[in-house]
Amino acid sequence: MASVWLTGLALVLAGPVPALLARARWPRAVPRAAIVLWQAVAAAAVLAAVGSALAAPEALLRVLTHPRERTGFPLLIAVGVAAVLAGLIVVRLFGVLVLLAVRTRMRRARHRDMVDLLARAEQNDAVGSLRAGTVLRVLDGAVPFAYCVPGRVGREGRVVVTGATLDTLGPDELSAVIAHEQAHLDARHDLVREGFTALHKAFPVVARSREARDAVALLLEMLADDAGRRRHGDDAMAGALDAFASRGGEGTEHDDVLLRRDRIRAHVQGGRALSVGIYLAAVALVVVPTITIVIPWLTDALQGLRPL
């Protein structure tokens, strides 16, 4: 029975739940809690999938055989198949995660080197609102554009802006942008994103992993926007996004910038109750299946292993 439940849970958490969550509007009001919920959904989905892979062969054995036959060779095969199935999921995910982590860090190291060489040295200290451990780099560029590159552990991260950003944005807006990037670096938002990118790379088709990755990426931007708003005000942050949006372009990224600007202008802010509710839901998502399905099944399965 456990395998049916776990398979069902895995399917629901990989399909309809992310689809609904990606389309919902309420996460925008509470980005932090919503990101935690996304992480819980992802973790629960992976755990359920691994659980169902472990439980299925044993369940099949139960259906096909008499209790007395459930020893020796057939049981050994069932356990073996279970281990291989579960191992495939785990190895695939961790393999992708490690590869992605290594590649990302190599790319970032090169990116930091190049940005350091290309930066306009004389303008680097134009804005003195960065915390220690972060360096501002100004690149040539006619279009307002800003991003950050996390540093290695213990090394300096980079906040990179184009010259046009300095020219176009007002002082408050620029400070808000830098506070936004600094928030990304301080809270290691890149690690959250990396997890969902790995999930998508590991299981690109089966699950709604693309929606999950993109939704989380947008929520992380909103979370960083909120940091900018707290330090420099709604007007500064929304004004900066206006400038970034006015560089034109089409596609989802442009739409996302507009969405973030409108969210600030509309003063979208979730209540404490909503946040608490979401955090509880996130915890329940991981804990409840473990208690109600996995533990009884494990107890049962271990008893079945004893010689009759």
Place this chain on the structure above:
Amino acid sequence: MSLGTLTCVALGELERAVMAQLWSADGPLTVRDVHDRLERELAYTTVMTVLGRLAKKGLVRQERDGKAYRYAAASSREQMAAEVMIDALGDVGEDRTAALVAFVDRVGPEEADALRRALDTPPQGMPRSPES
């Protein structure tokens, strides 16, 4: 001045200055050439170390010319700027083609032209970014 006394910031500044010389040069330079062009109070070994660091990072090409080594920038300044921009945009997704399209879409005609010129120039043994 030995490297040991240099702070990280000064080293970064020095790398920038050395790279500027390589970018503005007509061809590969020896350590002596770079040292002379810099017109600063620097030890020859300091310049050699900086060039070695840049070569190790894959930003500078090192070629043997008789007894001495000659150094050249692995890519032009424009190529490097284009690579940085594409990489910055590519971080959003993982598809380089999509990143390129987004780049051209986003930066407008001027940068797109610069990018096209940069791509037209044959990269002389330019190391590819690890992601490609």
